[in-house]
Amino acid sequence: MISTKKRVAIIGAGIAGLSCAQNLEAHGFAVTLFDKSKGVGGRMSHRYFGDWEADHGAQYFTARDPLFKEEVAQWVQADVAKPWSGRIVTFNHGNTIDKPSDATRYVGIPAMTSPAKYLANRLHVHTQHMVVDVHRINDLWKITTKEHGQIPEAFEYLVLAIPSVQAERLIGKYSAELKAICQEVVMLPCWTLLAYLKEPLHLAFDGAFVEGSVFSWLARDNSKPNRPVYETWVAQASHAWSAAHIDHTQFEIEPILIQGFQELTGVEPDLHQSHLWRYAKLEQANEREFALDLSIAVGLCGDWLKNSTVEGAWLSGYRLAQQLKQSL
Ligand SMILES: Cc1cc2nc3c(=O)[nH]c(=O)nc-3n(C[C@H](O)[C@H](O)[C@H](O)COP(=O)(O)OP(=O)(O)OC[C@H]3O[C@@H](n4cnc5c(N)ncnc54)[C@H](O)[C@@H]3O)c2cc1C
Structure with a gap:
């Protein structure tokens, strides 16, 4: 029997794409x-x-x-998220001030990816498919990926759940309106250092919004629930500093990040990794959803x-799904 369901291709299986797909x-x-x-x-x-391992993006x-809230309650019920009761502070040249939150701070367990994996389990996902082009043929969408060329299936709807710059590259030639929306926003970068330490660091906090440093965030990854016990830290450079150093190589940046880490903590990592998130966060909140x-x-x-x-991101995907449903 031929299915009468409308077919939708979603590019991007981050939390927005997965939320849209689920709905x-x-x-x-x-x-x-x-x-x-x-x-x-x-x-x-x-x-x-x-x-060793650590949460690398969202903390x-x-x-x-x-x-x-309802969605997160389901994640907790399914054992893929838990509250993080770590002590969070602001940290300025050795001075700490507690920074309580009016809302519970949750993390994925055993890793930040866990809620996404939980959603993806019930969906049809092709990983290692980098979409390099989309084509509109006879009112249907066709997709070309770097690894597999053109995908045989055609889709009635196309959803782009990827950062604005990447979305504009794919859809700009088809819609002046969507192109303009992509161009409205600025995404800021973030240089990140992940550190493994043989000996525990005796700092009086588990996560810190840092002031007066290259870094704006520092966290003890192993203070999160269901993590390995050995000492791992995540240090994220401020967006302003990262933007000023976006064209530098990893080779040039790593010594600066390691020095910044040593200035904050008093020690050098025994092992480390660095990464540039080119499109880490939005400069200003957007009303569009x-x-x-x-x-x-x-x-x-x-x-x-x-x-x-x-x-x-989750709400954006959810609301788009609701609107698509209503438009039918
Ligand atoms: C360093 C850092 C720290 C953060 N800290 C926090 C935090 O503490 N708390 C918080 O709530 N949020 C935090 N965030 C923000 C949060 O992670 C994001 O807002 C959210 O995860 C974005 O989800 P998304 O689905 O919109 O996009 P993404 O998660 O970016 O998903 C987009 C997906 O699209 C895929 N993709 C892109 N282009 C293509 C293509 N051409 N073909 C196929 N696939 C493609 C990517 O691989 C990716 O999986 C942080 C982000 C960063 C980078």
Whole structure:
């Protein structure tokens, strides 16, 4: 029997794409996700380096919107997220001031990617499919990936759940409206240092919003629930510093990051890794939540259409799915 379900291709299996997919599937669409990475979760990332590991992108998330609270309650129930009760402070030249949150700080367990993997388990996801072009042929969308060329299946709808600059590259030639929306926002970079220490660091906090340093965030990854016990730290450079050093190589930046880490903590990492997130966060929150051009059946979602949080990204995907459903 031929399915009458509307087919949707979603490019990007970060939390926005997965949330959109989950909701579209619940409303009777047939969804296929494509992601260029080896796994799902995008910037809710966790990296393994042989014998050690750490959360690499998003550090924790909060839930304030009732819909997202409900979703997070399901993640907790499914054992893929837990509250993080670490001591969070502001840290300025050795002085610490507690920084309580009005909302529970959650983390994925056993890794930040876990909620994304949980959603993806019930969806049809192609990883290691980097979409390099999209084509509109007879009112249907076709997709070309770097690894597999043109995908045989055609789709009635196309959703781009990828950062604005990458979305513009794919869809700009088809929609002046969507192109302009992509160009409205500025995404800021973030240089990140992940550090493994043989000996525990005796700092009086588990996470710190740092002032007066290259870094703006420093966290003891092993203070999060269900993590390995050995000492690992994540240090994220400020967006201003990262933007000023965006064209530098890893080779040039690593010594500066290591020196900054030593100035903050008093020790050098025994092992380390660094990474540049080129499109880490949105400069300013966006009122749009999502974008949709029904004349060509294309939607955009992602944190950059709402705010650069896990919650913002999830809500963006959810709201786009609701709108697509209503448009039928
Ligand atoms: C360093 C850092 C720290 C952060 N800290 C926090 C925090 O503490 N709390 C918080 O709530 N949020 C934090 N964030 C923000 C949060 O991670 C993001 O807002 C959220 O994860 C974005 O989800 P998304 O689905 O919109 O995008 P992404 O997670 O970026 O997902 C996009 C996906 O699209 C894929 N993709 C891109 N281009 C293509 C292509 N051409 N073909 C196929 N696939 C493609 C990517 O591989 C990726 O998986 C942080 C982000 C960073 C980088």
